[in-house]
Amino acid sequence: MISAKIMSVGPDAISKKDALAILFDETATPDLKNIAIIQAIDDQKHQKFALKKGGKIKIGKTEYQINFVGSLVNNNLQMIGHTTLEFKPVPEKPLESAIYLTPNQFPEFKVGEEIMYM
Numbered sequence: 001m002i003s004a005k006i007m008s009v010g011p012d013a014i015s016k017k018d019a020l021a022i023l024f025d026e027t028a029t030p031d032l033k034n035i036a037i038i039q040a041i042d043d044q045k046h047q048k049f050a051l052k053k054g055g056k057i058k059i060g061k062t063e064y065q066i067n068f069v070g071s072l073v074n075n076n077l078q079m080i081g082h083t084t085l086e087f088k089p090v091p092e093k094p095l096e097s098a099i100y101l102t103p104n105q106f107p108e109f110k111v112g113e114e115i116m117y118m
Contacts, residue, residue: 001116001117002042002047003042003114004039004041005115006110006112007039009037009038009109009111010034010036011034013036014109020084021085021106023036023037023038023039023082024037024080024081024082028080037109039081041077051066051099051117052069053066053067053069058114058115062105064103066100066101067089067102068100070094070095072096073096073098073099083097084097086099086100087106087107
């Protein structure tokens with residue numbers, strides 16, 4: 001299990017109609033910080049991300065089931081804390097940088113809350 005803390009939510013980061021959230025770590029550029037949720041991942045360089053279908057992600061108090069993990073996700077999370085969380089069914093051609101989650105209910109992203117990768 002790897003935990004992260006939400007450090008900031010960019011002014012253009014939340015688009016509930018698109019049902020997705022873009023995450024980066026604190027190395028994100030100012031432009032990315034405007035459209036992303038910035039997370040500080042505990043001990044990022046020493047823990048290996050190994051997310052896969054059937055795993056879970058907990059955002060605040062809400063737990064989500066992982067339905068798909070793109071081929072770029074684990075490495076991107078490891079290197080720059082980046083992924084896109086998609087709160088919708090897995091499409092025919094899913095994004096390789098995305099994690100698709102159920103329930104398809106968009107969470108509240110609050111500064112100071114934890115994201116748990118399980």
